[in-house]
Amino acid sequence: MITLEEQLKNPVWHSLNETHKKFAIEINGVRFYNPEVCPFGSFEDKCKTKVASNEYVQNIQEFFYVSENQTPEIDEEKIELLKKIDGCQMVLNQLTNVEITEKIVPLSKEMMDEIYDLVWLVMPGYYRKRTYEMGNYFGIFKDGKLVSVTGQRMQTDQFIEVSAVVTHPDYTRQGLARQLIAHTTKEILQEGKKPILHTNKGNLAISLYEKLGFELTRDMNWWLYRKL
The missing domain is CATH 3.40.630.30 (Gcn5-related N-acetyltransferase (GNAT))
Structure with a gap:
């Protein structure tokens, strides 16, 4: 069983694997919420976010990746970073x-x-x-x-x-x-x-x-x- 501490390190990822699984869209090993519900995405391997992001933005104009310390990789010809919000849990x-x-x-x-x-x-x-x-x-x-x-x-x-x-x-x-x-x-x-x-x-x-x-x-x- 995954511990609470491990879940809290990547809360979007684990939410979409459990309670909110019905809202999950998985692309190339990256998990996103249904864009009509929440504009959040999550990942364990940042190397997979470029491909996943390009597909996800076909259904949403703007979205967030939520991460403790990893920086997502993106295709700068198709997606731009608007801002990074320094948050805390x-x-x-x-x-x-x-x-x-x-x-x-x-x-x-x-x-x-x-x-x-x-x-x-x-x-x-x-x-x-x-x-x-x-x-x-x-x-x-x-x-x-x-x-x-x-x-x-x-x-x-x-x-x-x-x-x-x-x-x-x-x-x-x-x-x-x-x-x-x-x-x-x-x-x-x-x-x-x-x-x-x-x-x-x-x-x-x-x-x-x-x-x-x-x-x-x-x-x-x-x-x-x-x-x-």
Whole structure:
């Protein structure tokens, strides 16, 4: 059995081999998500990414490779690197006790459009409408509208990633994200899995995650490529 530590070194790869196998597209030994669900790819051998990328971009204009430390190889006549996002992985050590004062509700498939609009308002780039299918989503409503969301993204039999942590700009500084992260994390723990998350290095939210009990563990970088 592959250990949790090994899975966390390449979370996209192992997610697509287990819980998210139904979303997997494998090309030349490289694994990608169905582009309608998530624009992520993963690999174990960087020498195979050139051929795989050329085929994958026939169905998507832009996509990310997610890698701890390897640099993907690409065909520069067909694909260009837009940017490298220096990211990091955080793993829950022990969840801090958080008082839940807001009404947190599971979000149904009928809310896909509202979730998408809120995520893209606050954090454009990663989320697709069908990203909702990757895990459970929870939200807080104010004044009759969805104003804060937290969801689940990459996952295996051993871990689940907390993701899509967003709050509408008009409703920040009310502790909504903090309560949603705590709630989602508890849901993951109840499944007997390890909560993890990913963010950019230097993100101000890291201090919030640390206060909730998450610890920085390793680099996890996003290489954004575009079809020429």
